[in-house]
Amino acid sequence: MKKGINLNDILSLSENEISNSKIEFNMKAGNAGEHFLDRWLKCSDSDKENGTCKECSFWGWYGKSRNFHKNQWVFSFLRMDENDKWLLVSVAKIIDIPKDSFASFQVLDRFSPFFGRLIVKCKKGDKFSRHVFNLSKYLETITVKEILPCLYSGEQFNGYDRVNLEYKKLNDVFSGKIMPTYYEALKTIAGVYCLTDTFTGKLYIGSATGRDGVAQRWGNYIATKHGGNKKLTELYNAQGAKYFEKYFTFTILEYFGLSYDTNKIIEREQYWKKCLNTISHGYNDN
Numbered sequence: 001m002k003k004g005i006n007l008n009d010i011l012s013l014s015e016n017e018i019s020n021s022k023i024e025f026n027m028k029a030g031n032a033g034e035h036f037l038d039r040w041l042k043c044s045d046s047d048k049e050n051g052t053c054k055e056c057s058f059w060g061w062y063g064k065s066r067n068f069h070k071n072q073w074v075f076s077f078l079r080m081d082e083n084d085k086w087l088l089v090s091v092a093k094i095i096d097i098p099k100d101s102f103a104s105f106q107v108l109d110r111f112s113p114f115f116g117r118l119i120v121k122c123k124k125g126d127k128f129s130r131h132v133f134n135l136s137k138y139l140e141t142i143t144v145k146e147i148l149p150c151l152y153s154g155e156q157f158n159g160y161d162r163v164n165l166e167y168k169k170l171n172d173v174f175s176g177k178i179m180p181t182y183y184e185a186l187k188t189i190a191g192v193y194c195l196t197d198t199f200t201g202k203l204y205i206g207s208a209t210g211r212d213g214v215a216q217r218w219g220n221y222i223a224t225k226h227g228g229n230k231k232l233t234e235l236y237n238a239q240g241a242k243y244f245e246k247y248f249t250f251t252i253l254e255y256f257g258l259s260y261d262t263n264k265i266i267e268r269e270q271y272w273k274k275c276l277n278t279i280s281h282g283y284n285d286n
Contacts, residue, residue, distance in 0.1 A: 004121075004143035004144065005144040006139070006140060006142065006143060006144070007120060007139055007142040007143070007144060008140075010118065010144055010147075013139075018135055018136050019136065020072055020073055021072065021074070021134075021136075022067070022068055022072055022074045022134060022135055023074070023075045023077065023132070023135045023138055024057065024058070024059075024074060024075070024076050024077065024131050025077050025079065025124045026057065026076065026078050027078075027079045027131065028079075029055075035079070036056055037079060037087065037154075039055065040053050040087075040089055045151060048115065048116045048151055049112065049115060049151065050107060050115070051076075051089060051090030051091065051107045052107060053089065055102060056076070056078065056089060056090070057074075057090045058074055058076065058090075058092065058094070058105050059102055060097040061097075061099075061101075062130065062132065066097050067097075067103075068094045068132070069094065069097075070094055070095065070097070071093060072094050073091065073092070073094075074091070074093075074103075074132075075088065075091050075111075075135060076088070076089050076092075077120065077122075084122055084123050086119070086120050086122055087118070087119055088116075088118040089115055090107060091107070091108045091110075091111040091115075092105035092106055092107045092108055114147070116151040116152050117147055117148040117150070117152065118144070118147055119144075119145045119152075120143060121142070121145045122141065122142040122143075123141075148180055149180045150177060153178035153179060155179050160185070160191075160255040161252070161255075163186075163250070163251060164250070164251045165249060166248075166249045167245050167246070167250070170218065170222065171222055171245075174215075174219055186213060186214045186215035186218065187212045187215040187216070189213045189252075189255040189256065189258065190208055190213050190214070190255070190256045190258050190262075191207065191214050191252050191253070191254055191255035192205065192207050192208075192252075192254045192265065192268050193205070193207070193208060193214060193217070193218070193251060193252050193253060194206075194253050194272070194276075196248065196249045197247050197283070199243075199246075199247040202278075202281065202282045203276055203278045203282040204229065204231070204232060204278060204283035205269060205272045205273045205276065205278050205282070207265050207266060207268075209262045209265055211258070213258055214255070218250055221244075221248075221250070224236075225241050225244040226244070229283065229285075230285045231283040253272055254268055254272075
């Protein structure tokens with residue numbers, strides 16, 4: 001039984017294309033240098049989408065030997081973590097290899113939909129200096145782990161007990177710009193949450209018990225800013241939308257399965273309101 005999707009199931013390369021291709025696994029720029037992934041994350045979205053991030057791919061030399069030859073194709077991957085996960089960031093045809101420099105190249109647009117989105121699993125080893133190989137050496141052993149619906153942002157969902165998002169970041173999550181797994185995770189839980197006004201320090205405690213859980217309730221705040229709550233509506237009328245966008249953060253206090261008893265969730269909501277005194281000193285009105 002096949003255990004996963006091989007890389008070429010996605011790339012659909014011919015035998016001639018494979019024989020003319022190299023693969024590079026970029027880890028970091030020198031033994032104590034910057035990680036190439038960190039370098040890539042600093043690039044503009046346009047460069048990421050077009051595979052043109054400077055000094056992230058296609059270093060031309062290994063000592064006195066060239067890593068590539070003119071007209072070869074090169075598939076450039078960057079290491080994501082210590083678990084042999086790699087992100088495809090560019091595929092290009094080599095045009096020239098200047099001495100002790102990055103190669104000049106022409107991006108192969110055929111593969112651009114995968115730039116910054118295709119994550120693979122491959123055991124390469126920890127030697128950073130030897131990073132370019134014939135593609136045929138690895139093609140049958142690399143497995144596709146994930147294809148992201150948006151550009152990799154360097155952030156990921158790290159558990160419900162660590163959800164604490166400022167408004168802008170939450171809005172980016174809901175619009176699909178970053179952390180695609182985050183939104184899906186929020187759809188699978190009910191819970192008690194806290195909105196924090198970081199300008200005044202006031203809190204609002206609420207609960208999410210709908211079909212799509214926390215995602216559904218927080219989506220309402222993204223759409224309306226105030227979520228229909230009395231004191232938050234008053235704040236919205238007095239300060240406007242930009243106040244919420246600038247000062248509000250979203251935190252999960254407790255989380256439950258969607259089938260959990262709604263009355264018990266409401267009880268926990270009331271507990272947190274009393275504990276944090278948000279009726280007298282926050283934005284809760286009851």
